[in-house]
Amino acid sequence: MTSPYKRIIGLTVLTFILAMVPLIVKSPYYMHLLIMVGMNAMLAMTFILMLRAGLISLGIAAFWGIGAYVSALLALRLDLSFWMAMPLSAIITGAVALCIGCVLVKNPGFGFIIETVVLGEIAVLAFAHLPLFGGYKGIVSIPPVDPIHIPFLFSIEFVSKTASYYLILFLFLLVAIGYSAFYSAWTGRAWLAIGLNPRLAESKGVNIYRYRLLAFVVGSAGAGLAGSFYAHYYGAIAPTTFNVFKTIYIHIFAILGGVGFPVLGPIIGAFIMILVPEVLRVAKEIEPIITGLLLILLVLFLPQGLLSLLSRRKKNARPVG
């Protein structure tokens, strides 16, 4: 645990660097990739948050999908603007997670993983079969992010990729700061205790069930926020996007960077996993095989993630979970 000051300074420097990126990168294609990096890093942060509390969820993509669908439906059926639909979809996703989590969090460990896998699949089936969600074709023509009008001064339009990049940067920081606040408050200490040794934590008076449920709900709300952005950025969503494979990729992003690094790890991991195949122009067919091999090698030889190479001091730190 780093001190709060170090964390604030680190976050400021990171923000500054990330905000400078559009000055260098001009190509819309690469901007799009960077936006995807930001969104996936948000999802990977969610994974790390749940992992801290000892929950390994294979259903993150399902909540990402719930956020996307809820936001799309709110915008299309109720004519809400993005700025209303986004927080609402995060809240609704959190509420759904609360209802489901009440049952799921009861038996963590293998049971939880199995149940989240099944949940992920049920979500895809539900999106695909219920008429409300538009079937396998999904929902199309979702309105883009509404412009912000500041009276008498200027208005911000979210048409260019650069503007979307700043929006995802803002959302990423929002989630990062939100999660960091949870980490440094008493909740973070409770999660850490649960992650290290649940039985000991319980005997010290930490209500495991309640804190795990909190982690599940907070993480799912964060995933819902990312989903809302995704729906409005892409303009169309389809159920198969949100399957279990997506969650596996989210795990890879987090683990490649290092699960001991809740903010920087996901960025590095997502950056490498998304940009390197694009730059190297690896054939789409063999890309999953390389990813799979990479996963196995990573687990065998670098279980702490790439960032652990940089910080010698944290050599003995091990992933919580």
Place this chain on the structure above:
Amino acid sequence: MLSLAGQLIIEGLGIGLVYVLLAAGLVLILNIPRVFFIAYGQFYMLGAYILWGGTVLFKLPFFISLILSILATGILGAISYRLIFYYIQNVRDNFLPIIVAAMGLMMIMQQGALLVFGTSSHGMQSEFPGLIEFGDIIVSVEKLVLIILALLVTGILYVLLQKTKIGRAMRAVSFRADISSLQGINPTLVYMVTMGVGCALSGFAGGIMAPVYAVSPDMGGIILTVLLVIMLGGMGSMLGAVLGGLILGLTLSFGHYFIGADLAQIALFLVIGIILFFKPGGLLGNPGEDLSS
């Protein structure tokens, strides 16, 4: 009415017994080496492809191809344990690394099958054509062979676990690996054998299902249903796997007939959800037990 019930029960038994085998194999792997082996479904796919390749491409007899698919998946499972999971099993907090490594294996096998065999699915001719009538109930010979083979293998598995030396060693290791090694049991060997047996069961199930359904690279998705069965029956219980598999098979068979395939699936999820709400550990599981710790 009675004949209809009999017909549906036979259909349900056919599919249910395959799930029993699959769930039994995965329960072994979950309980003895404690590997959350998410690549399990891909071994099912591999078994089906080997049977298809053996009978259709190389014109081998059905049973020789079946034995080939059992052997190949078993050996591959044991090797995958020795090459990957052996090294991360004894690390502290091995839970996440094991899942991640299994996910890697899953991706490699899935995409490998897609590259080698292509995306299209392959049907194959039934090896045992014909129908048999028992009174009013009409059963295809193929289904009967499937049921008999599945029962036979379940019996063999029971004998293996309960009566043989390696079965006793497996149970000892699942109880306490370090203590059992004091008794002269080599845990690594037992783990390898268990992974082999589990994956071979998966390959066998794939083999006997290949003539019934078409063979395709996304057969590995069956892992979800197998996990459902295990959830239903209880994580640590072999008998639970049997019970869960049969309940699933019968529910699906009766549900398909009375309310249609899609609704049957949703009904199944509902039933399992309700059972888990009241019995979080599954039907025969122990709610307090947590295999991860």
